[in-house]
Amino acid sequence: MTRTWLVTGANRGIGLEYVRQLAAAGQRVIATFRDREAAQQLSALASKYPGRVRLETLDVADAVSLVAFVQRLGDEAVDVLVNNAGLYGGSWTSDAPRQSSEGMDYALWEEILRVNTIAPFRLTVALRANLRGSAQPLVVMMGSELGSISANTMGQSHAYRSSKAALNMVMKGLSIDLVGEGIAIVSMAPGWTRTDLGGPAATWCVDESVAKQLDVIAGLGPVDTGRFLNLLGEDVAW
Ligand SMILES: NC(=O)c1ccc[n+]([C@@H]2O[C@H](COP(=O)([O-])OP(=O)(O)OC[C@H]3O[C@@H](n4cnc5c(N)ncnc54)[C@H](OP(=O)(O)O)[C@@H]3O)[C@@H](O)[C@H]2O)c1
Numbered sequence: 001m002t003r004t005w006l007v008t009g010a011n012r013g014i015g016l017e018y019v020r021q022l023a024a025a026g027q028r029v030i031a032t033f034r035d036r037e038a039a040q041q042l043s044a045l046a047s048k049y050p051g052r053v054r055l056e057t058l059d060v061a062d063a064v065s066l067v068a069f070v071q072r073l074g075d076e077a078v079d080v081l082v083n084n085a086g087l088y089g090g091s092w093t094s095d096a097p098r099q100s101s102e103g104m105d106y107a108l109w110e111e112i113l114r115v116n117t118i119a120p121f122r123l124t125v126a127l128r129a130n131l132r133g134s135a136q137p138l139v140v141m142m143g144s145e146l147g148s149i150s151a152n153t154m155g156q157s158h159a160y161r162s163s164k165a166a167l168n169m170v171m172k173g174l175s176i177d178l179v180g181e182g183i184a185i186v187s188m189a190p191g192w193t194r195t196d197l198g199g200p201a202a203t204w205c206v207d208e209s210v211a212k213q214l215d216v217i218a219g220l221g222p223v224d225t226g227r228f229l230n231l232l233g234e235d236v237a238w
Contacts, residue, residue, distance in 0.1 A: 003134075006030045006078045008060050008123065009085025011039040013195035014142070017210040018082060023049040030078070032058035032069070032085075060085045060119035061111070070126045077133030080217070083120035084142045086197070087112050088160050093199035099159040109159035116163035121170045124185070131183050138220060141171045143187035143228060143236075150237045168228055168238065175226035184225035188213055191231045204231070 005022055009015040010031035019031045023045055031046070031053055033039040039055070046053040056072065059065040060083075089095055089108045098105040120141050124131075131137035145151055147164025171187045178185060192202040193209040204212075212231040219233065228236045 002027060003079035004028045004030065004077060005080045005082060006032070006127070007082045007084055008032045008058060011035070011042045013197060014190055014193060014206060014210060015082075015084040016041055016045075017206045018084065018214075019045055019053060021207070021210055021214060023053050026052070028052055028054075030054045030056055030073070030076075032056045032060075034059045060123060061114040063122070066119075066122060066126060073127070073130060075133065076130060078127055078130040079134040079137060081124065081127055081131065081137075081139045082142065083123060083140065085115060085119065086142055087115040088157075088197045091197060091199040092157070092160075092192075093201055096156050099157050101155075101158070104158065109162075112159045112163045113166070116160070117166045117170060120167060121174070124174060128178070128181065128183070132181055136221065137183045138217070139174070139183060139185040140217060141167055141185065141187045143167055143171070143189050145189045145191075145230065145236060147187075147189075148228075148236055148238060171228070172226050179222075179225060182222065184220065184222045186220060186224055186226070187228040187236075188216070189228070189230040189236050 007015050007018045010019050011033035019029050022029045031042055046055050058069040089098055097103045124139050144164040146161045147168055168187050171185055175185045190209050190213055191204045192198055193204045193206055194202040209231055216233040230236050
């Protein structure tokens with residue numbers, strides 16, 4: 001079944017790989033990016049799959065950009081919204097000191113909350129009508145096991161962890177608010193993945209991570225709304 005997917009932060013990392021795999025599988029993708037200069041691989045995919053990959057600019061943390069994007073989308077139905085755009089503030093392996101008890105960068109923390117927590121909420125509610133245009137709409141919040149409170153045994157990464165824990169709360173709340181509209185919503189922990197954010201020592205290569213996430217997503221339905229899942233389809237402890 002061909003569905004229309006909307007993937008934010010699609011110019012690199014996990015988002016780019018979603019577009020690559022979805023387009024190759026014959027799906028339609030609206031792929032968003034902030035900076036055309038940094039979106040050359042995405043542009044190449046759009047050229048390779050004309051009519052299947054549509055490119056749109058969107059800075060998810062900028063209300064003006066978000067409203068303009070939603071207006072450009074008009075009444076186009078969206079089957080799956082993947083709120084993927086996210087920020088650590090560099091790489092998990094090398095930039096953790098900026099989020100430590102000793103060296104917290106408070107401006108960075110605010111930016112992380114804007115991108116990782118507030119923006120997915122704002123975009124999801126702005127696209128309610130587009131999602132209602134789908135026979136079985138689904139929203140995927142790109143969460144993280146670092147957002148699990150019970151799995152936090154290492155401390156550190158306070159800004160990122162808190163943004164993803166709060167994202168889970170937003171997801172859970174929206175799953176209740178939107179159930180009457182038939183919109184299902186989940187958080188997906190993609191696993192520690194080798195991207196700019198995850199760093200080179202991460203467990204998963206990006207194509208494996210995304211292939212497994214897509215397998216999980218393919219099996220999701222309304223009954224799954226409100227779940228926090230990992231790339232193997234297992235529930236992650238809050
Ligand atoms: N990699 C991992 O190990 C891992 C683990 C758990 C969760 N995640 C989550 O997975 C998602 C993707 O991460 P990744 O590893 O692919 O990271 P990445 O390689 O650093 O890519 C991040 C993407 O988010 C975009 N982005 C950041 N701020 C944005 C904004 N204000 N507006 C629009 N786009 C913005 C970036 O765009 P620019 O190129 O313009 O900066 C880029 O496309 C994130 O939500 C991350 O938290 C990743």
